[in-house]
Amino acid sequence: MARINEHYLNLKGSYLFAEIARRVARFQAEHPEARLIRLGIGDVTRPLAPAVVEAFARAVAEMGRPETFRGYGPERGYPFLIQAIIEGDYRSRGIKVEEDEVFISDGAKCDTGNFQELFGRENVVAITDPVYPVYVDTNVMAGRGGRPREDGCYEGLVYLPCTEENGFVPPLPPQPVDLIYLCLPNNPTGTTLTKEQLKRWVDYARAHRAVILFDAAYEAYIREEGIPHSIYEIEGAREVAVEFRSFSKTAGFTGTRCAYTVVPKEVVAFDAAGRAHSLNDLWLRRQTTKFNGVSYPVQVAAAAVYTPEGRRQVKETIDYYMANAAIIREGLSRLGLRVYGGVNAPYIWVKTPAGMGSWDFFELLLRGAHVVSTPGVGFGPSGEGYLRLTAFGRREETEEAMERIARLELG
């Protein structure tokens, strides 16, 4: 008799964005005339950059000719893309990354979701709270989460509350942990850490032989000087940190699909006998066994992001989104709301008015302003009383959303 993985039964309800989609669909069915403005899910709206489209189309044409057709690609990804990444994202910042430390994939969601497979069930996992739900759910599926408690937490995970009180800076864990997920710039709060703040985490991981899973999917949105773009700017990070990056938010690849993960050869985890094993070796084994690489034309498209035209065009799009972020920050602040993020990140983290619950504020914006947001509590119990808005909308819709919200009776 086939038996299910019972850890799945511990998962709470449906995945956050599926639940939002369900509520939105219901509202839209009841109000077919309502023109919704979607500032909820972090999906981009600007087209691919012309340099990217041109390279993409060229590679598609290559696939149609026998002499340039490509079948299975190299297991880690094409060297032309890996070299462009190393040069553009690391060497230019004085960071050393080797070619065989970069693994091209079809998404940071997949990579951050799959990477935990390399670790045993007994590891204690720390997550910031609020947090991107994928880190939590994939660990629950693997049996590291245990049962959900009444308060919305899983009994097996260590939550690091990030709130107004601590400036959304995650505190070091109160008990020893083995795996630490950090997302910086943060989704959903938009927080960044200084080098000194991030160094405390690297030092912690080195002292405890823990591994940091560092999600830098929003790195391209950092505007201020002195904020680390990569965890490898911190001394010793190569011994303890894996870094996840994506073209989704950097270059509008949410529907095109390309990302990469850096696994330095120094990062290790241990077996029961205390022997160290290279995570680079284990991830290579995982990926070569369960993954077959990213579409060749997509890899060519991603490499075009690093050309001079690609860089300039992508930067223009990011500027566009960050101008949206400023519009949201200013619009909501003017209404007396307390607003965080949106300076080095495309996410704006809004305190709900008058102690309103996250889902109530979500429903108020949906029904009162026809604006789709993401309730903060969907990211964890410390997200209760907050709401996430994204800067990825169209300019005129972002402006209109602010006007509509301004007409609501808030607080």
Place this chain on the structure above:
Amino acid sequence: MARINEHYLNLKGSYLFAEIARRVARFQAEHPEARLIRLGIGDVTRPLAPAVVEAFARAVAEMGRPETFRGYGPERGYPFLIQAIIEGDYRSRGIKVEEDEVFISDGAKCDTGNFQELFGRENVVAITDPVYPVYVDTNVMAGRGGRPREDGCYEGLVYLPCTEENGFVPPLPPQPVDLIYLCLPNNPTGTTLTKEQLKRWVDYARAHRAVILFDAAYEAYIREEGIPHSIYEIEGAREVAVEFRSFSKTAGFTGTRCAYTVVPKEVVAFDAAGRAHSLNDLWLRRQTTKFNGVSYPVQVAAAAVYTPEGRRQVKETIDYYMANAAIIREGLSRLGLRVYGGVNAPYIWVKTPAGMGSWDFFELLLRGAHVVSTPGVGFGPSGEGYLRLTAFGRREETEEAMERIARLELG
């Protein structure tokens, strides 16, 4: 202290194709002048069909315009592709499949590798021997394989030997099993089963409440009448079988990446209390949590396979490969070798001459004929004494490979 998933330590050596690549690279380094002909790894060589390239390019252009740009797609895949699949691969054969039973992915390797996550560790897994290594390795990584034995088998798996003696038809398991991997047309032996033979498996699964993971990646190569193209041609299969399909070998998508998995709503597995759970629900949860869909232009390209021009062009390519298969079958038979497969499958399964070992015959072909093959033992102990050749080469190279092999002193 971070601890690794120690099941990984049970994996034997490196993944088969990586080992072959290593040996070939070494030979090529020693003999830079040797012009290798690669009939080993199952990678295609013919370009994408013109109809596919045209649709692909059109969708890439859409991604460059704000009004047609697409971000995240629907979780299961775009309806236009799902509908084309249902119409083209199922309804046309009188098989009922619903839209929410089809899940688009970036590869059957990923899907066959990931699907086992839905099941508990305690399940007993049956595999045919020889077998596509991904089924074995992913179950070993999940802890269902146990330790490797001296004979090359994992102590926790049930092997179903497929040999000359039983005509490569897998025997029913000698002990109760819970999960059964069947690949038909078979990789590596090229075997197909009749409806009656396949029905025995469906009946077994129904009687034992087991689940069949049916890999139909080579369905498009079936030439003979009466061979089932889908397991759902068998009565009752919707209750017990999940079917994996791919565009890789059907339409030359090994470097383009698109596949799909059918999970009928009737297929269930059980929790400890004996309650049935829908695998469709669990797979949806898995995919929405750990996967973010296939590139939109790739999905458009895949849908073009089902247009009248796409079908005709794809069929021409398959005819081309199957003519290669006939050349290999005839060429090797003429040398007195015993040859199987290659009639309803792109794989030719060759008995080594004079009881030679698989790797020895691999080395003989590599060093003597500069032909890259795949040693049968790499697919499991019952593959010892066999070699796999593929029909995916270029015509002139396939012919030359046969000429070179004919000049060897065999047996």
